[in-house]
Amino acid sequence: MNNLFSLAKSGLSVAQSALSVVGSNLTNGMSDTYSRRSLVIGELGGMTTGNGFYGYGATVTGVDRAYDAFANKQLRGSVSNWASLNGRMEQLSDIDNMLGDESDNVSVSINNLFKSMATLSATPDDGPARSSVFSSLGVLTQRFNDSGKRLTALEKSTNTNIETSVKEINSISDQLAEVNKQLERVQAQNGTPPADLLDQRDALLEKLSEQIGIDVTENSVSGRVDVTLQDDRPLVFGENASKLQATASESDPDRIVVSYVDSNGTTTPVNEASITKGRLAGLFKFRSEDLELAKNELNQIAFMMASRMNEQHRLGETPAGVPGGDLFSLPPMKAVANAGNAGGGTLDAISVTDYTNVKSENYSIDFDGTNWNVMGEDAW
Structure with a gap:
């Protein structure tokens, strides 16, 4: 009779635990960061008699967490892309x-x-037609200036977004290091990492992969993770987190660059080309390719058009016979x-001797001790 009571008691205890797990799954089922749990049930033990083996009932041996390391790695890669x-x-x-x-x-x-210029060419002496040309010139000048200002503002906002992304990366890295610390401590005490901490760890890894491409190595015993950047530099190693730093570029104070700060405080620039995944990679690519192209193309169109029209206008004369001057004034x-x-x-002034050779690219000016040398971006 006592054995029957023990069997019933163990069964009820297991059933109660199972209901708790099911309830937890139902309650947290809508959470993106929750992994479904399942109860692991084993035999409580028993005794062997002449008539065979008699069990003492059932017991809970653990709680499994639905987790696929390969699927999580694929997910992080997809999120980064x-x-x-x-x-x-x-x-x-x-x-x-x-x-x-x-x-x-x-x-x-x-x-x-x-x-308006085509209309004026048909009737050069027509006053309203001349006024229409000058009005169109004024509007075009304003459009060039407005577009340049908007691209400059977009560059500033891109810099701000890069700084925000770096701050987010550092914050998540610190949180991961703290979770690693807790996982190591709990594993040392209980032997099994708690599922809620593992869920928190995976959620942080997904958030981090959204900001920057990462490689993750997991300790299968404690659940601790080590995180490296795409260039193999450690970002999180156990309880320690390295930092990224956003500062103004030495070559261009209007451009924010990112550096890696190791555990000794040594700072080294991050090669933007090595960051190919995550939001930070998208911002780098936009700034170096799309925004730079838009700025250079706009500047070249404005410079070439103004220079060519100034050149042509200087060849003409006013109705009174006065030689023509520049239509556009170009900033120094x-x-x-x-x-x-x-x-x-020191460089006192820069001038262009042949505007037709100017390309839509950035230029570098170097002094070799005797001469100043100008190089296009392709020659850097």
């Missing part, structure tokens, strides 16, 4: 909105100018000194 493309797309949409407005963009203003060209320059050379 999506975040990279999405981060770039968000910024590109701003350029598209700027250039796609048919009522307010450079292309429309250029077409309107050419139309400026060079930004690299903060790391060690020499004492």
